[in-house]
Structure formats: structure tokens, C-alpha cells
Amino acid sequence: MFNELQEIKHLRKKLGLTQGELAKYAGVSQSLIAKVESDSIDPTFTNAQKIFTSLQQLSEKEEQKAVSVMNKNLIYLEPTDSLRVAIQKMKKYSISQLPVLEQKKAVGVISETAILDALMNNKSADTPLLEVMSEAPPIIDTNASIHVVSHLLKFYPMILVAEKGKLLGLITKADLLQVAYK
Template identity: 55%
Template sequence: MEELGEVKKIRKKIGMTQTELANRAGVSQSLIAKIESGRIDPTYTKTRKIFAALSELEKKEEVNAGQLMTSRIVSVSPGMPIKEAIAKMKKFQISQLPVMDRSKLIGLVSESSILDALLKSKATIVKEIMQESPPIVSKTTSIQVVSNLLKHYPIVVVSEEGKLIGLITKSDLLGKMYKS
């Protein structure tokens, strides 16, 4: 169980008053005040109620993939010329594009893969330079999971019932964290 000294910090982070927390936990406001000031050692049962209420409220406040994602999806087809993919990236100011074949995600093309291809090969179409598909998550996936995936992939795809509904980049994640 968490430390009693954390009650005030967690409550403030959630933006809740002592009275609101007391009502949620089924205890008195004066008990919350005494716990936060360190003047009382509450019973285990009351402590459990308080932390259960805080935990429930924190989960409601948690940001998920559905809140982070960009729903405007700019993609390319596997047969598209690399020059057109570059033009799309410039036009929409993005650094990676999902490769879609008949509404199915089959890969990813990024500035890096294009640069490598232009320097090392004679590739002319997206299919010849695309990377493996990025990870796919549901819109309820937590920000922590998305953040960990973005450490290893340039983009995360959000899907619902097998349909691509959004994309998340490091830029989207940083933008959300900066606003918080």
C-alpha cells in the first residue's frame, strides 16, 4: 500500500479537495486533513478506502491512445513512386507514412528509409523500401505503453475493430505531455 504521506500529493495532482476525497472514500474531511498533516494514524480499513478512491480517480485521469492519436491519416500505397511519397511528406509536414494495401496496414515508409534507399539502391516504388508495420494498439491503451513503444518505433497505429483509426508519433506524445 502507498505511504500516507502521498495522500495530499496524489489528491492535489488529481485536482480534488479534501471534502471531495472524503465523500468518495466514505470518510470525514477532518480525517483526510489529519492524515495529510501527519497528526493521525488511521485504521487499515479507512486507509484502504482512501487509496481505493484515489486509485479510481487517477485511472479516470489517465491519458490513453484515443486521446493522443491524430485521426487524420495520410498514407501511401505500396505501388506509389517514392517521389510521390516524398511530396506527401513535404505537403503534410510528416516524417513517416503508413503503407496501406486495400485498407490493410502492410508497412511503414519514413524519411530514414527513403534516404537509405536513395543512397544505397535503385528503388523507385514504396514497396521496395518500406519497413515492417509499426505496432498496433487499441484506443484504450495507456500513455505509458504508447510511450514505451515510441522508444523503439517512429509511429504507433491505433485500431478499433480491425480498422485503422489513428496514428501517434513522438511529437503527439510530447505535445500532450507538455500541455499537462
């Protein structure tokens, strides 16, 4: 829960709410919100709790979910595909990494870096991806928050998005940045 009374005005404005709207949602008067924001009154613990709980619930409701930023065009490879096929697909779609799926289940990731490493280590372009792919990326639910997505992308090159076990799309750092700067 939020812990500073001085944050109320900032959080309310960030959510695009008027004092009256916040008051109605929190079950307090608009004048109480105005007085708390102007620091002319200290609310009771109960009223402060109502206001902060309302702000928290409203901010969670406003937060974007994985489904709103995921790339629904799921381009993938299979473990038996060769490095050559991976290179061709990456060039065709101008992407630097692809999930590797087997029977619609994630089994790995292949990236430009992994391909370059394999070729530099004298692997043939006909080498199957199974021999050079990285571990499978995490799979999150469509309702996972953007906060969760951004945290996972610090550690993984991509995240797969699924609903009831069915893969629906993926999210990369580029997808997240595109949404952030719309």
C-alpha cells in the same frame, strides 16, 4: 497500489480534489483525510486501503487515452507506391514518416531515413515501397492509456490507433509532445 501515506496529499492535489471530495469518494470522513495528511493519525488498514484505492481509480479515470492525442487525419501510402510518391507526400504534408497500408491493413512504415538509405544504395526513385519499408507499427485500441503510448513510442516511430479493427488515426512522438505542452 500507492504505498506511502505521505503521498495522499500530493496525489489528491494532483487530481484537483478537496479533502472533502476525496473523503466522499473513499467513504471516509474529511477529518480523517486531514489528520492523515498532517501526519497526526495513522489510519486503519481498511481506511488507508479505501483512500489509496479511490486515488488510484480517480487517477486512472483522469488519465488521457490514445483517442485524445491521436492524429485523425490518417495520411498513408500503399506498398506499390514508389519512393518518389512517398517523397512528394512527405513534402506536401511536412511529415517524416508514413504508414503503408494495403486494403486498410497496416503492412509497414516508410520514413525519410529509409528513403535516404534506399537512394544511397542506388535504388531508383521508382522503387516500390514494398522493397524498402520497415515493419508495420503496433496497433493499439482507442482506450489505451498515454502511459502505454509513451512506452511504445520509445521503440516505434509511430503507433496506429484502431477501434474494432478499423484504423482511426496515428500517434507520433510529435503528437504526444504537442499534447504534453499545451
